[in-house]
Amino acid sequence: MNYFANLTWQDTIKDIIDILIVTYIIYHLILLVRGTRAVQLLKGILFLVVIWAVSTWFDLYTLKWLMNQMFTFGVLAIFIIFQPELRRALEQLGRGKLFGRSTADEExxxxxxxxxIKAVNYLSRRKIGALIVxxxxxxxxxxxESGIPIQSVITSQLLINIFIPNTPLHDGAVIVQGxxxxxxxxxxxxxxxxxxSKELGTRHRAAIGISEVGDAISIIVSEETGQISLAIDGQVVRxxxxxxxxxxxxxxxxPNSKPAEKRAPFWKRKEGGNNG
Known part of the structure; x- marks a missing residue:
């Protein structure tokens, strides 16, 4: 109570700025690890923190001792486990990309x-079916996790090779993350x-299906017609x-796309092509 009683307007502004800066940093750190294995590791760490809190609350001596030993070496373990994410964060910070978009992002x-575009045009001309999510x-x-891990940079040659018929990876979808x-x-x-439409095959139905359970967008190349289609928000532009x-x-x-909560529904935006 004494803290609030002696609080001046200058202190209030300073505290608000302090909280906003910390919130901004935490928000971008969450964006950095979203969709990576770090998310699952963070859940594991949170679970251990809950166990430690329970052991402290009920004074479970042996469990509390074990948790304390784990947390003693926990900081070092975090640096080892999160080494790829920390390195990526430092690289982005060095490029000025962690808290904003740069021209390099756009390029x-x-x-x-x-x-x-080069890959889908090649596949379209030869009527080779493809699905890129x-x-x-x-x-x-x-x-x-249902497919074959690749973790490769995006190149037209790789995309074309993946979808060539009768190759091990051609059946199914390619998923692009980041x-x-x-x-x-x-x-x-x-x-x-x-x-x-009954004219749409399995690829189109899969593309629409993945856009119904989330906000992913998909490019489909039809092996019957060679047409290129786009699926988003449960709709498809053929x-x-x-x-x-x-x-x-x-x-x-x-890089300048809007967050999901600010995007208008797909069918309310002007599109090229026909709905189907």
Whole structure:
């Protein structure tokens, strides 16, 4: 009570700024580890903290001693376990990317879009079926675990090779997380929407299905017609042209894309192509 009684307006402003800065840092750290294995490790650490709190509350001597021993070496263990994430955070901080977007981000994303467009155009011309899923705010680790881990940079050559018929990885979806191809030959949930056109096959239904359970967007290449389609928000734009596809990728996935809670529903936005 004495603290609040002696609190001046200058102290209030200083405390508010202090809290806002810490909140901002924690928010970006959460964004940094989201969708990585660090999330599961953090859950494990939280579970250990809960056990320690219970052992302290009920004065369970042996369990409390064991928890204290674990926490004694815990700081060192955290540095070892989270080494990849810490290195990535320091690299981004050095590039000025941790708390904001840089021109390098936009250039890198532009190259990735170019590789994706090059691959889907190649597959489309030869009527080679393909399904590429892009993770956004909702994590897709459940589905990447059903496929073959790749963790590679995005290149047109790799995407084309994955979908070449009669190769081990061609059947299933490629999932892109962040700026990498996370996995191939992934199994996705099929949409059960009864209003989907009968012309659409398994790939299109899988693309729509994954967009119904989260906010992922997908590019589909039909092996029957070679048409390129885009699935998002439980809807599909069939035979989308290249200009509209590039525009949509920048809008939904680019460095300046809006968070999910600020995006208007897909069907309320102007689109290229036809709904189906």
């Amino acid at each position: 890198e994303f532009g190259k990735e879009v170019s590789e994706i 892009f993770e956004r705010d909702t994590g897709l680790n459940e589905y990447t 700026r990498k191809i996370a996995a191939a030959a992934c199994y996705l949930p099929l949409s059960e929407n009864p209003f989907i 035979d989308i042209n290249e200009e509209s596809l590039i525009s949509k990728l920048y809008e939904e996935l680019g």
